[in-house]
């Protein structure tokens with residue numbers, strides 16, 4: 001039996017995981033299998049999904065367009081043997097993947113095409129940051145160009161006039177897109193899932209082209225740090241905030257699961273552009289090894305600098 005596929009794309013921090021969580025909340029009767037891919041090694045997004053009873057596959061360590069084929073084929077193969085356990089598949093791509101590459105196995109293989117028909121490719125757009133992202137990176141343009149649905153996110157951060165300008169600009173890149181908007185941090189999940197892409201996707205450029213292993217992300221790098229020692233969360237927040245305000249050029253994204261001293265639950269660290277947010281996450285279990293994982297993604301980043309900054313925030317120093 002065929003299983004509908006939704007591909008989520010959008011630049012780093014645009015809101016893909018947030019949207020995915022709302023889909024799981026608003027569609028409780030659908031059993032989703034989820035493929036999470038991250039640029040950077042730590043499987044942080046998997047931990048940020050609210051309903052762990054969904055089957056979650058992680059394709060970490062690299063980006064989907066470069067390490068895709070083997071991994072995704074294995075996952076689809078596994079899924080095809082347990083079709084009675086799920087109803088639909090969602091693939092969340094990394095924030096710097098070209099979704100044409102992600103989608104190519106779904107269109108170039110007749111069996112995959114039949115068993116896993118792609119119903120929609122949804123691109124999340126951070127309306128405040130998209131202009132800079134389009135100027136700075138090729139991936140943001142490719143994501144827009146390839147999608148069927150644009151979900152305009154973080155709309156409260158810009159004026160209505162600016163939002164119209166953004167739409168106009170996006171339409172000049174892809175005139176076929178259908179717009180949806182988040183409203184007060186609520187996504188129109190039902191309407192999006194009622195929208196099915198028009199015709200078979202044309203991916204002439206990619207279909208028969210051998211996959212190039214040349215890395216396409218220029219100088220975009222990702223570092224993942226893991227620390228068993230607990231952090232002083234106030235110090236961490238202060239230093240990161242100072243960094244973001246004064247020095248953060250080229251840093252696109254920070255995501256982390258933090259183990260802070262005297263705090264019995266995880267802290268979730270999120271930063272996009274210059275914003276920084278630390279909020280409560282799942283409780284640490286008694287038998288669990290507590291470890292912090294933090295990933296930094298950006299252009300021309302200096303790993304040693306971040307390591308020193310983070311080590312300066314350990315609780316033992318205070």
Ligand SMILES: Nc1nc2c(ncn2[C@@H]2O[C@H](COP(=O)(O)OP(=O)(O)OP(=O)(O)O)[C@@H](O)[C@H]2O)c(=O)[nH]1
Pocket residue numbers: 010011012013014015016017018019045094095124153154155182184185186253255270271272277
């Ligand atoms: N103000 C506001 N913040 C939002 C909204 N949607 C998401 N965010 C915040 O934006 C940050 C990034 O959201 P994610 O859902 O993790 O973004 P993502 O696209 O999955 O990020 P990557 O996996 O790094 O590409 C988080 O701190 C969210 O809480 C929104 O509608 N409004």
